Amino acid sequence: MKKLFLITFLSAIFINVSCTLSAPKPPKLVIFFVVDQMRPDLLTRFDKIYSGGLKWLIDNGIWYTDTHHEHSYTATGPGHTAIGYGQHPGKLGVIGNSFYDRELGKTVNCVEDPNAKVVGAQKGKARSSSRYDADGLGDWLKSKYPSSKVISIAGKDRAACLLGGRNPDQAIYYNKSGAFISSDYYVDELPKWASDFNQEFKKRPYQDSLWFRSLDEQLYIELSREDYFYGEEDNYLNNEYSPVFPIGIDSGQDPYPILMGTPWFEREILELSKDAVAEEMLGADDNPDFLFISFSAMDWMIHSYGPYSQEVMDACIKLDRYIGNFIEFLDRSIGLENILFTLTADHGGLPLPEFLSFQGKKGGRINKKHMQEALTWIDEECEELFGKKLYHRDGGNFFLDMDRIKKANVSPQKIYDIIEGYLTKVDGIEKMIIKEEIINTKDADSLTRRLKNMIHPVKTPDIFPLVSYGYLYRGPYGTSHGSPYDYDTHVPLIFARKGFRKEQNDKRAATVDIAPTISRYLGIEIPEYCDGESLNF
Numbered sequence: 001m002k003k004l005f006l007i008t009f010l011s012a013i014f015i016n017v018s019c020t021l022s023a024p025k026p027p028k029l030v031i032f033f034v035v036d037q038m039r040p041d042l043l044t045r046f047d048k049i050y051s052g053g054l055k056w057l058i059d060n061g062i063w064y065t066d067t068h069h070e071h072s073y074t075a076t077g078p079g080h081t082a083i084g085y086g087q088h089p090g091k092l093g094v095i096g097n098s099f100y101d102r103e104l105g106k107t108v109n110c111v112e113d114p115n116a117k118v119v120g121a122q123k124g125k126a127r128s129s130s131r132y133d134a135d136g137l138g139d140w141l142k143s144k145y146p147s148s149k150v151i152s153i154a155g156k157d158r159a160a161c162l163l164g165g166r167n168p169d170q171a172i173y174y175n176k177s178g179a180f181i182s183s184d185y186y187v188d189e190l191p192k193w194a195s196d197f198n199q200e201f202k203k204r205p206y207q208d209s210l211w212f213r214s215l216d217e218q219l220y221i222e223l224s225r226e227d228y229f230y231g232e233e234d235n236y237l238n239n240e241y242s243p244v245f246p247i248g249i250d251s252g253q254d255p256y257p258i259l260m261g262t263p264w265f266e267r268e269i270l271e272l273s274k275d276a277v278a279e280e281m282l283g284a285d286d287n288p289d290f291l292f293i294s295f296s297a298m299d300w301m302i303h304s305y306g307p308y309s310q311e312v313m314d315a316c317i318k319l320d321r322y323i324g325n326f327i328e329f330l331d332r333s334i335g336l337e338n339i340l341f342t343l344t345a346d347h348g349g350l351p352l353p354e355f356l357s358f359q360g361k362k363g364g365r366i367n368k369k370h371m372q373e374a375l376t377w378i379d380e381e382c383e384e385l386f387g388k389k390l391y392h393r394d395g396g397n398f399f400l401d402m403d404r405i406k407k408a409n410v411s412p413q414k415i416y417d418i419i420e421g422y423l424t425k426v427d428g429i430e431k432m433i434i435k436e437e438i439i440n441t442k443d444a445d446s447l448t449r450r451l452k453n454m455i456h457p458v459k460t461p462d463i464f465p466l467v468s469y470g471y472l473y474r475g476p477y478g479t480s481h482g483s484p485y486d487y488d489t490h491v492p493l494i495f496a497r498k499g500f501r502k503e504q505n506d507k508r509a510a511t512v513d514i515a516p517t518i519s520r521y522l523g524i525e526i527p528e529y530c531d532g533e534s535l536n537f
């Protein structure tokens with residue numbers, strides 16, 4: 001008994017001491033890595049061969065293995081919104097990357113800013129988050145620490161703008177013509193470190209670079225598949241269909257737009273990020289700073305080759321090395337003990353439908369001609385029965401003009417029935433979703449929940465199609481994302497810091513939980529409108 005007491009007593013002391021020792025100082029810098037379209041299996045499938053930054057994050061991180069985007073349209077704009085704002089994208093009105101805005105009567109890009117001008121180059125589009133009257137995680141930080149810096153860097157404009165929130169210090173994105181730019185919504189001119197970077201970037205000889213595998217081909221066959229796989233896009237020297245290594249840029253083609261579809265682009269993003277850290281003195285004082293980095297090239301590569309391709313496996317191996325180099329730089333300049341890292345993705349993605357079929361799984365591409373025929377029949381029948389212009393149609397999305405419908409004395413249900421009758425006959429269209437039904441339903445299954453979180457009461461179409469599990473609109477090659485199914489919603493989520501013990505937690509988590517989790521960790525107040533919950537690691 002005495003012995004037991006002693007052991008209990010000693011272990012109580014030990015726990016106490018270890019708690020005190022392991023209570024780390026608050027980080028001076030939080031870095032958010034968002035890898036566009038990164039499914040969790042792009043970490044798990046290659047974990048044995050990672051040796052750089054992805055390995056460091058896994059080995060020093062708490063990984064929430066069952067993390068999902070809890071909204072139904074899994075695309076870049078909505079995904080980065082969930083991460084950057086801790087709120088569901090439907091509520092804020094980020095209902096797509098670009099979408100028909102019925103109030104404006106036109107299609108808009110989700111970060112279009114008609115009042116802004118481009119900064120940093122002649123070419124490119126002026127973007128910002130100004131369409132949304134909302135504060136994000138960066139703004140929550142600044143309300144507690146006004147001198148903290150928030151910097152957001154990405155290939156894609158929507159990624160940079162939507163991670164940054166309302167008032168970041170910088171939101172910098174690629175103009176697809178050889179320069180990283182911003183808009184005067186954020187700054188009057190590009191910071192010197194970014195314009196210097198652009199000068200150097202232009203000197204690099206990408207026109208002549210060839211993309212080869214980093215490791216032995218056998219490993220790629222074991223962990224991915226044969227290099228030649230029908231369904232992959234053939235992006236180089238494609239006289240004859242042959243989507244294989246090496247990959248380069250055809251002579252005569254402008255390398256700058258194409259570069260965003262190569263692994264080297266991610267290295268450039270990290271080089272630019274190094275300049276941001278050094279020149280903006282990120283992590284230099286006790287006011288914590290945020291650096292958001294979104295790797296957009298990964299999305300382009302996965303779209304072209306699919307997540308099980310050798311190309312994407314190699315892009316992941318290269319990204320692991322690039323992030324490793326970046327982490328070494330951070331250790332030298334700031335000290336890793338001062339940095340908290342977050343790794344996640346804006347959405348997952350579907351394997352190539354041809355690969356699903358090869359594995360005996362259900363998958364397919366929606367036949368564009370069949371879809372178009374169905375839409376034409378709907379338009380013709382509705383016009384014949386009810387007269388013209390009762391709705392605006394944007395692809396398969398229908399925006400009903402309720403005033404006209406009332407005047408014409410037509411029940412919306414009659415229009416819905418016609419739409420449903422034709423579109424659900426198209427192979428790959430599961431059913432039509434009626435907005436009002438989703439808003440009013442008490443159902444709480446994951447599909448309904450995700451649909452609800454995507455709905456904006458005004459902007460969302462009144463009726464729109466839901467694709468069938470395993471189906472894509474894209475064709476004839478490549479793959480995509482955008483559905484509410486788990487393969488598109490499931491993403492990695494790792495919080496890593498020097499001294500954290502490697503851990504996997506299978507508790508269900510959502511990407512809207514990231515913002516409140518970081519807030520709690522830094523002692524920032526979590527606003528009531530936040531849709532996520534803090535994960536307590």
Ligand SMILES: [Zn+2]
Pocket residue numbers: 037076299300303481
């Ligand atoms: Zn994409």
